Amino acid sequence: xxxxxxxxxxxxxxxxxxxxxxxxxxxxxxxxxxxxxxxxxxxxxxxxxxxxxxxxxxxxxxxxxxxxxxxxxxxxxxxxxxxxxxxxxxxxxxxxxxxxxxxxxxxxxxxxxxxxxxxxxxxxxxxxxxxxxxxxxxxxxxxxxxxxxxxxxxxxxxxxxxxxxxxxxxxxxxxxxxxxxxxxxxxxxxxxxxxxxxxxxxxxxxxxxxxxxxxxxxxxx
Numbered sequence: 753x754x755x756x757x758x759x760x761x762x763x764x765x766x767x768x769x770x771x772x773x774x775x776x777x778x779x780x781x782x783x784x785x786x787x788x789x790x791x792x793x794x795x796x797x798x799x800x801x802x803x804x805x806x807x808x809x810x811x812x813x814x815x816x817x818x819x820x821x822x823x824x825x826x827x828x829x830x831x832x833x834x835x836x837x838x839x840x841x842x843x844x845x846x847x848x849x850x851x852x853x854x855x856x857x858x859x860x861x862x863x864x865x866x867x868x869x870x871x872x873x874x875x876x877x878x879x880x881x882x883x884x885x886x887x888x889x890x891x892x893x894x895x896x897x898x899x900x901x902x903x904x905x906x907x908x909x910x911x912x913x914x915x916x917x918x919x920x921x922x923x924x925x926x927x928x929x930x931x932x933x934x935x936x937x938x939x940x941x942x943x944x945x946x947x948x949x950x951x952x953x954x955x956x957x958x959x960x961x962x963x964x965x966x967x968x969x970x971x972x973x
Contacts, residue, residue: 755965858884878908
């Protein structure tokens with residue numbers, strides 16, 4: 753049975769029916785309450801956007817309140833691919849239900865991920881039938897790049913931001929993701945943050961907000 757996801761929501765800054773939707777995917781050991789905090793930073797640039805941050809489907813023993821999209825006891829390619837593939841149906845169902853809830857289509861819906869949330873955002877968005885407006889990934893990685901060309905169905909605009917001092921997901925993962933996307937016939941914008949560890953820099957927030965605004969306006973296709 754596919755788990756049903758839910759999480760905190762922040763309505764559009766401008767009253768009325770939202771014209772776009774941003775789904776925020778948190779990292780390992782966190783939850784939706786963490787990443788929904790990005791919404792106020794982007795409310796000015798995206799005043800008609802609804803924000804929602806679902807809690808990942810699995811709890812983590814020893815992490816009260818912490819959630820995971822899939823287990824990370826091992827970090828080999830096969831484990832990451834199997835984990836992302838297992839979690840993807842629940843995320844896809846959530847994306848579909850939220851688009852229906854707010855009356856928006858794929859071209860008005862974007863995914864934003866951090867760390868493991870970026871892995872899920874990329875894995876899911878690239879395999880959907882219709883391209884989403886865009887994907888913003890902070891401090892993450894591309895799961896299973898070797899199988900992407902055969903499995904990719906959509907090519908949404910992508911922005912990948914990473915700190916060059918990341919000690920959790922090394923910055924090499926950023927360049928591996930860019931290389932994997934290129935080999936599959938796709939690409940991404942890059943934002944490298946000097947001196948940043950496993951976090952989101954103010955410059956990354958600014959770049960991400962501008963990217964989402966352009967994506968919803970259809971300027972990135």
